[in-house]
Amino acid sequence: MRLDYVHDIQKSFRKVLDSMSRPGLINNISKESEKVDLEINFFNSTLVLMFMLLDSDISFKIISEKEEDITSFINKLTYAKSKNTEKADFIFVLRDAKPIDLVNGIKNAKSGDLINPHKAATIIVEVEEISNNKTLSLTGPGIERVNYAHIEAENSWILARSEKNEEYPLGIDMIFIDKESNILCLPRTTALSTKVVK
Amino acid sequence: MKISYNFAFFDEGSKREIRRAALKAVAIPGYQVPFASREMPIARGWGTGGLQLTLSLIGKDDVIKVIDQGSDESVNAVNIKKLIKKTTGVEQTEKTSKASIIQSRHRIPEVPLNEEQILVLQVPIPEPLRLVEPSEYKTKRLHAENDYSGAWLMLFEQIMKYGSMSTGADHPVLVYGRYVMAPSPIPRFDNPKLTCSKALILLGAGREKKIYAVPPYTEVVSLAFDDYPFRVESFENKKCRICGATEVFMDEIIDEKTGMASYQCNDTSYCLKKLNNSADNQGGDISERI
Structure with missing residues (x-):
């Protein structure tokens, strides 16, 4: 069965919106991503997000060992323009990227300005596994008291993110996707702590 | 001529743009994200912002409720419901607890919302500083500089003139300690429902081309002075002549x-x-x- 560009994308969007509204809440889009029938060398769920978010109005950057091929493929598929990390609206850090690439992606991404903080980049990161194990504690809007998350990736991005988001409302918003099509969002308002609050 | 529209009226490109704006709005609570408001089959200023949000959110499994100033059956609500029904075929309801998306003009329902619901509010004037500053160019800079003296002065002048804050509706609120936001013309009675709401609240202004949001469990404080605290409308010793309810608007x-x-x-x-x-x-x- 093929991915339905109207209904499957709508269902996926609602789950992403739910996760963005409630940082730490993990939603799964495997029902939708399983329907992707294109041969790609990154997660199907990442492609679903690309269909959901990209079009000719905005720009993107792929960070991957196969950057050139994937960039050309996505450009043809969505008509979105490829730009460098400093200017891209959406930055996709794929599974084969090195931890330092993610850190550099966060450091160099645009964080908007005080007049237009919405012009900041959204970084979508493919990781091995996402869970609610108590590795990170999350606080901020969308969280009643504290939420927990475990993101299976080298921790260096955490410091880079907190430095980038130091001057709210400037900052970057992040969406993590794992190989099981789980989605977890960290908007710029979410404070991360590696010390778990009990 | 019979026209068959895309699901939820919009083309997918329009939905995509509104969805991107909604995600940014959630990430920056209270900040007005500009969007390319579409021409709709109802006039701007009649709920097109809320309608555009609803149409980009809605799916086949949703249950929609539309209210206009508390009423499920007034003209604005009925027409919006008809349009949604005709272009999506989704189930409609009047029961607040049964709805997954509630589009509302100027009220937050009395029944407490839950985590599975999204409240979409229609907004005529999204800019809380518009009465004191007509220029959008300037108000964007005032927000950037966290300069809300205009909003405070407006309330102060009301106290000077009338002895109390006289905002009948749309009493400005401070969201997550950063952005002063117009909560849409909901009565003051509904302002406390905004803070730490279980449901996501999205606000859409079609004519003014803005989308903004209050995520769940977010602190929302109505602007007030220490010696003139914020007060909701009082219905003390009053009860509904039909159902006998008290402590409701x-x-x-x-x-x-x-x-x-x-x-x-x-x-x-x-x-x-x-x-x-x-x-x-x-x-x-x-x-x-x-």
Whole structure:
């Protein structure tokens, strides 16, 4: 069965919106991503997000060992323009990227300005596994008291993110996707702590 | 000529743009994200912002409720519902607890919302500083500089003139300690429902081309002074003439012949539910109560 560009994308969007509204809440889009029938060398769920978010109005950057091929493929598929990390609206850090690439992606991404903080980049990161194990504690809007998350990736991005988001409302918003099509969002308002609050 | 529209009226490109704006709005609570407001089959200023949000959110499994100033059956609500129904075929309801998306003009329902629901509010003027600063160029800079003296001065002048803050509706609020936001013309009575709401609240202004949001569990404080605290409308010692409810937002109805005032619930579905429950228990008849 093929991915339905109207209904499957709508269902996926609602789950992403739910996760963005409630940082730490993990939603799964495997029902939708399983329907992707294109041969790609990154997660199907990442492609679903690309269909959901990209079009000719905005720009993107792929960070991957196969950057050139994937960039050309996505450009043809969505008509979105490829730009460098400093200017891209959406930055996709794929599974084969090195931890330092993610850190550099966060450091160099645009964080908007005080007049237009919405012009900041959204970084979508493919990781091995996402869970609610108590590795990170999350606080901020969308969280009643504290939420927990475990993101299976080298921790260096955490410091880079907190430095980038130091001057709210400037900052970057992040969406993590794992190989099981789980989605977890960290908007710029979410404070991360590696010390778990009990 | 019969035109078959795309699901939820919009083309997918339009939905995509509104969805991107909604995600950014959630990430920056209270900040007005500009978007390319589409021409709609209803006039701008009649709920097109809320409608555009609803149409980009809605899916086949949703249950929609649309209310206009508390009423499920007024013209604005009925027409918006008809358009949504015709272009999506989704189930409609009047029960607040049954709806997954609630589009509302100027009220937050009396029944507490839950985590599975999204409240979409229609906004005529999204800019809380518009009364003191007509230029959008300038108000964007005032927000950037966290300069809300205009909003405070407006409230201060009301106290000087009338002895209290006289905002009937749309009393400005501070969201997550950063952005002053117009909560849409909901009565002051509904302002406390914004803070730490269980449901996501999205606000759309079609004419002014802005989308903004209050994520769940976000601190929302109504602007007030230490010596002039924020107060909601008081309905003390008043009860609904139909269902007998107290401590809800009520409409005042003046009898033209006698000049006597009576009160009834503004939220018609809440009133009906309460009435049905009591009618089931007592075998009562609505005509006996009015």
